Amino acid sequence: MTEATTEIADAQPVLPPREHQSPIGWLTTSDHKRIGRLFIVTALLVLGAGLVCELLVRIDLTDAEDFVILDADTFGQIFVLSKDLLVFGGLVPLFLGFAIYVVPLQVGAGNIAFPRAALASFWGWFATGGLLIASYSINGGPYGGEAEGVDLYLIALAGVLLSLLLGAICVAATVLTMRSPRLFVDDTPPFAWSALVTAAMLMVTIPVALAQLAMLYIDHRYGRLYLDGNYGIFQQLEWLYRTPQLYVYAIPALGAVAEVIPVWSGTRQQQRPVVAYAIGAFGLAGFGAAGSLANEPVYFEDYQGLLNVGLHALALVAVLVLLGAWGATLVHSRSLPRLDAALLAALAAGLIFLVSTAHGVLGAFIDWSPLSDREVQLLLTTWTSAGQALVIGAVLLAAVAALAYWAPKIWGRRLPEPLSLLALLAALAGALLAAVGPAVAGALQDQPYLVFEDPNSTTNYAQIVDDVGNADAYAAIGAVGVGLLLAAVVLIVGNIVLSALFRVGAAAAADPWGAQTAEWALPSPPAMGPLDDLPDLVDGTPLLERADAAGELAAASGEGDDAEAGAARSEEAGEEVTV
Amino acid sequence: MAAPALTPVEQLVTRARPHSLVVATGFAVAGGVMLVAALVAFYLGFRNEISDPGTNWVPRGVDIPNAQLGMAVVTAILSMITAQWIVYASRRRERGHTFVAIGITILFGVAWINMIFFAFNFMEVGIGTTQWSNLAYTLTGVAVAIGMVAIGFLALMSIRAFGGEDGPEGTAPLAAAVMFWHFSVLAFIALWYVVFVVK
Numbered sequence: 129m130t131e132a133t134t135e136i137a138d139a140q141p142v143l144p145p146r147e148h149q150s151p152i153g154w155l156t157t158s159d160h161k162r163i164g165r166l167f168i169v170t171a172l173l174v175l176g177a178g179l180v181c182e183l184l185v186r187i188d189l190t191d192a193e194d195f196v197i198l199d200a201d202t203f204g205q206i207f208v209l210s211k212d213l214l215v216f217g218g219l220v221p222l223f224l225g226f227a228i229y230v231v232p233l234q235v236g237a238g239n240i241a242f243p244r245a246a247l248a249s250f251w252g253w254f255a256t257g258g259l260l261i262a263s264y265s266i267n268g269g270p271y272g273g274e275a276e277g278v279d280l281y282l283i284a285l286a287g288v289l290l291s292l293l294l295g296a297i298c299v300a301a302t303v304l305t306m307r308s309p310r311l312f313v314d315d316t317p318p319f320a321w322s323a324l325v326t327a328a329m330l331m332v333t334i335p336v337a338l339a340q341l342a343m344l345y346i347d348h349r350y351g352r353l354y355l356d357g358n359y360g361i362f363q364q365l366e367w368l369y370r371t372p373q374l375y376v377y378a379i380p381a382l383g384a385v386a387e388v389i390p391v392w393s394g395t396r397q398q399q400r401p402v403v404a405y406a407i408g409a410f411g412l413a414g415f416g417a418a419g420s421l422a423n424e425p426v427y428f429e430d431y432q433g434l435l436n437v438g439l440h441a442l443a444l445v446a447v448l449v450l451l452g453a454w455g456a457t458l459v460h461s462r463s464l465p466r467l468d469a470a471l472l473a474a475l476a477a478g479l480i481f482l483v484s485t486a487h488g489v490l491g492a493f494i495d496w497s498p499l500s501d502r503e504v505q506l507l508l509t510t511w512t513s514a515g516q517a518l519v520i521g522a523v524l525l526a527a528v529a530a531l532a533y534w535a536p537k538i539w540g541r542r543l544p545e546p547l548s549l550l551a552l553l554a555a556l557a558g559a560l561l562a563a564v565g566p567a568v569a570g571a572l573q574d575q576p577y578l579v580f581e582d583p584n585s586t587t588n589y590a591q592i593v594d595d596v597g598n599a600d601a602y603a604a605i606g607a608v609g610v611g612l613l614l615a616a617v618v619l620i621v622g623n624i625v626l627s628a629l630f631r632v633g634a635a636a637a638a639d640p641w642g643a644q645t646a647e648w649a650l651p652s653p654p655a656m657g658p659l660d661d662l663p664d665l666v667d668g669t670p671l672l673e674r675a676d677a678a679g680e681l682a683a684a685s686g687e688g689d690d691a692e693a694g695a696a697r698s699e700e701a702g703e704e705v706t707v
Numbered sequence: 708m709a710a711p712a713l714t715p716v717e718q719l720v721t722r723a724r725p726h727s728l729v730v731a732t733g734f735a736v737a738g739g740v741m742l743v744a745a746l747v748a749f750y751l752g753f754r755n756e757i758s759d760p761g762t763n764w765v766p767r768g769v770d771i772p773n774a775q776l777g778m779a780v781v782t783a784i785l786s787m788i789t790a791q792w793i794v795y796a797s798r799r800r801e802r803g804h805t806f807v808a809i810g811i812t813i814l815f816g817v818a819w820i821n822m823i824f825f826a827f828n829f830m831e832v833g834i835g836t837t838q839w840s841n842l843a844y845t846l847t848g849v850a851v852a853i854g855m856v857a858i859g860f861l862a863l864m865s866i867r868a869f870g871g872e873d874g875p876e877g878t879a880p881l882a883a884a885v886m887f888w889h890f891s892v893l894a895f896i897a898l899w900y901v902v903f904v905v906k
């Protein structure tokens with residue numbers, strides 16, 4: 129070894145600089161809390177835009193013989209745009225935002241791993257998402273007439289996916305490498321665990337779509353030799369927007385529900401390891417990339433059909449296990465749970481997840497079963513739209529719960545309860561109606577989901593469906609459901625605006641819920657910038673452990689009996705960490 | 708900010724987190740593996756749809772430069788050895804060895820990428836002429852893109868190493884870059900085998 133090499137100092141961690149308070153700070157921030165807020169608010173707005181597009185499509189399906197609002201040039205484009213906005217503009221970034229905000233605090237990290245990469249994830253997603261929408265504005269996108277616009281769409285979608293993957297990697301690296309040294313991964317809170325599972329599943333499924341986008345771009349730009357040009361794009365990528373792949377995007381929603389229920393039960397999660405395994409199994413069930421390996425959307429005739437049944441069944445079993453564990457937790461509650469919007473929305477999300485996975489299993493089984501005599505597979509009918517609506521509804525309900533729960537930590541105020549309840553009701557009714565109509569129309573009247581070769585035939589389905597029957601009425605029910613989902617998003621955004629900008633709602637203490645996880649030990653909201661002092665966590669629910677210890681101490685010292693100490697656990701915890 | 712005194716707070720601000728980049732790179736590699744596997748699967752799937760792919764798949768008259776591409780593969784494999792030399796030297800704070808190894812590795816990387824460009828020029832297969840040519844351009848294009856990312860990543864981490872981040876505690880960035888380098892080479896070999904050997 130040379131002398132020069134021995135002079136090198138040991139590497140020392142460099143603390144990020146303090147945050148800019150000005151609006152410029154939002155562009156240059158390295159604070160995970162700001163980045164998380166950017167994702168959450170923007171994703172909610174895009175989710176609303178996606179539901180508007182979905183509503184236009186659903187309204188057009190209420191007439192079996194003609195267009196209602198859209199026209200032959202735009203139907204296919206708006207159809208795909210709605211999926212893009214809902215899934216990669218709304219569902220995925222919404223809970224990625226929650227994860228970027230909450231997970232570092234839950235695991236005792238000072239900041240997210242690679243904060244600048246996380247910021248690049250947001251602005252990359254924002255910029256490429258803008259390009260994606262711009263591509264439609266110049267008559268591009270799938271089914272677009274402008275070749276350059278179609279190419280731009282393919283590049284922009286790849287950019288959106290890469291940006292989201294980058295954010296997911298930051299979250300996963302935070303959980304794996306930046307948690308408190310004595311906090312094991314399997315002791316992390318369920319939301320942090322679900323974020324890790326989501327990142328892993330995104331990393332093994334989304335690259336398949338990137339491979340397809342690479343092929344589509346080369347083929348579309350140079351010759352359009354084998355992938356049907358702009359008409360083949362959605363046919364290749366449609367697996368991204370339906371179950372079981374949709375389950376991957378919904379994993380953190382389950383994690384959020386798993387956070388809310390024990391807190392409102394005032395007790396620890398029953399069968400906590402089982403909850404973690406079930407969330408992991410649900411994630412594995414979302415391995416929808418397997419379906420993409422077929423070059424035609426109709427493939428449920430052999431082992432792939434059986435695999436599809438198995439994946440959906442695994443998701444159903446996972447949801448049943450989760451519901452059982454949550455039910456046991458509620459039963460073990462030391463006092464009657466508070467029926468707040470957060471708990472009700474969490475329970476409603478669980479219910480819709482159950483309906484969604486049952487719907488998935490039923491559809492996959494019928495499509496695969498040799499006993500079925502259907503001419504058109506359910507996958508190609510609006511049965512698929514129903515599955516999408518259920519997952520979107522479940523995630524939206526989980527978002528209502530997550531916002532009601534974490535809003536005090538994010539914005540410093542509790543969301544006004546009436547609006548949260550209204551949003552919950554709208555999302556619940558919307559999810560059911562948006563699913564029931566299309567499911568019945570698809571199952572009974574074979575109403576097409578999308579005619580890939582000619583999307584306009586989707587609207588004029590009387591030409592291709594033998595028995596139109598009441599399909600138009602069922603489609604109207606679905607449209608009403610989508611309208612209610614849109615109303616729910618408007619209520620959620622309005623609630624946040626009222627709370628964060630107009631200061632409506634009670635100012636929140638550090639822990640207004642008697643919560644269990646570490647983020648509630650910090651002020652609401654925590655100060656900008658990285659934490660100066662990091663907690664040394666040994667468990668994912670440190671506040672619960674501390675409150676239990678305080679209860680035992682009080683009981684031992686004769687200050688109250690066990691029951692009283694248990695009932696007052698939440699309040700004690702709140703006071704203790706607020707001081 | 709008030710400290711969340713959940714348990715006795717230690718001096719944890721300086722917690723060493725040397726493995727974040729390695730773990731994040733591991734995730735990126737996992738995604739890259741899926742990308743390459745998907746491309747291979749799609750390629751073979753499309754090839755399987757062709758009747759008699761032995762004669763109808765690759766356009767007639769295309770002369771694949773097997774010797775040159777084989778040399779590119781050997782070069783890429785050699786670069787894996789020199790890449791591992793980077794980590795070995797960096798851990799021992801042999802800065803001279805470290806930067807010689809980095810230079811040679813990047814040179815090898817540029818060489819095998821250059822050889823791919825040469826091969827396509829040699830074959831005179833125009834993009835957009837046949838299904839095979841489009842797929843070949845896609846698969847090798849992805850291999851080249853991954854290789855370029857690997858070169859850029861290694862160069863970036865080298866700059867950090869110039870700043871003094873090496874030794875047993877600080878070698879993780881270079882180790883992460885080398886991990887990605889190994890993946891890029893294996894990805895290239897897999898795609899080369901499928902496109903130019905199996906054809």
